[in-house]
Amino acid sequence: MKVRYLILLITLGSCAAKKPAKQAFNTDVYLNGTVVRIDTLTWVDSSRNRTIPLAIYNREDLTNIKYNLHKNIYKKLVILNPGYGGTRNDYGYIANNLAIKGYLVVVVQHDLPTDDPLPQTGDIYKLRKPFWDTGVKSVLFVTARLKKEYPGLDYHNIILIGHSNGGDIAMLIANEYPDFAKMVITLDNRRVPLPKRARPGVFSIRSSDQPADPNVLPSEQEQKKYGNRIVKVNTKHNDMGGMGTDVQKREINGLINDFLDSQ
Numbered sequence: 001m002k003v004r005y006l007i008l009l010i011t012l013g014s015c016a017a018k019k020p021a022k023q024a025f026n027t028d029v030y031l032n033g034t035v036v037r038i039d040t041l042t043w044v045d046s047s048r049n050r051t052i053p054l055a056i057y058n059r060e061d062l063t064n065i066k067y068n069l070h071k072n073i074y075k076k077l078v079i080l081n082p083g084y085g086g087t088r089n090d091y092g093y094i095a096n097n098l099a100i101k102g103y104l105v106v107v108v109q110h111d112l113p114t115d116d117p118l119p120q121t122g123d124i125y126k127l128r129k130p131f132w133d134t135g136v137k138s139v140l141f142v143t144a145r146l147k148k149e150y151p152g153l154d155y156h157n158i159i160l161i162g163h164s165n166g167g168d169i170a171m172l173i174a175n176e177y178p179d180f181a182k183m184v185i186t187l188d189n190r191r192v193p194l195p196k197r198a199r200p201g202v203f204s205i206r207s208s209d210q211p212a213d214p215n216v217l218p219s220e221q222e223q224k225k226y227g228n229r230i231v232k233v234n235t236k237h238n239d240m241g242g243m244g245t246d247v248q249k250r251e252i253n254g255l256i257n258d259f260l261d262s263q
Contacts, residue, residue, distance in 0.1 A: 036099045038055055039058075040089070050134075052138050055089060055106070057096060057099040058105075075102065076157060077104055079161070080094060081162035082109060084118050084164060091107060093242055093249045094253060097256070118165065132168055136176065136177075143158070159181060159184075161185045161187075162184075164188055164190070165191075167189025167190075168189045168192040170185075183263055188205065188210060192216065194217060202228045204231075205231055207235055207240060209237055
């Protein structure tokens with residue numbers, strides 16, 4: 001896929017009151033004849049003294065969301081949660097694909113250089129739960145601020161996407177806040193169980209090399225009962241973050257598109 005980068009650095013105003021000014025940068029990217037605008041910025045949750053790096057992807061001809069609100073066009077919102085160590089600059093293959101289709105995609109970076117390492121041994125669920133809780137708070141904060149700055153988005157039908165640890169954050173939201181999102185898509189989350197209810201709609205894309213922990217995935221009977229969908233692909237867990245081949249990326253994007261179009 002040929003990508004041409006156009007406008008690279010445009011400085012915007014401050015992003016957080018009573019905090020040092022945070023610069024945001026706009027990048028316009030041509031993809032298959034469509035221009036996608038990528039805003040890279042950082043917000044600050046002052047209640048936790050935590051910075052939240054973001055990237056917002058939006059099709060250029062649909063950037064005036066406040067204007068669209070007056071036309072009763074409620075643009076759908078996707079919140080994308082990277083895997084452990086992933087940044088706001090990752091998962092562009094998914095974000096660009098959805099932006100071209102008309103979604104506004106917000107990539108929320110959860111891991112910061114100052115954070116403690118994610119536990120790798122012991123009672124993984126118990127030890128990682130505080131990290132997931134931090135991610136949930138960040139998603140809720142970002143959504144609340146988006147409602148103020150982008151009132152024209154459809155907040156009744158939010159779509160959550162997450163890979164690996166970011167998928168566990170998405171699933172924790174689905175379990176603890178079942179009305180937050182209409183649909184949740186995970187790429188190989190391995191620790192937090194899929195919710196056993198009809199809402200939100202759940203689609204989980206499983207890797208070829210890493211299994212989920214016991215009781216994370218529903219049985220076939222539970223999948224039918226709650227309408228969950230689980231598909232295994234020939235892509236390794238780590239490659240789902242963007243290191244896979246073009247064929248693998250197209251397959252994952254195709255599965256995501258098919259699921260969203262079917263809802």
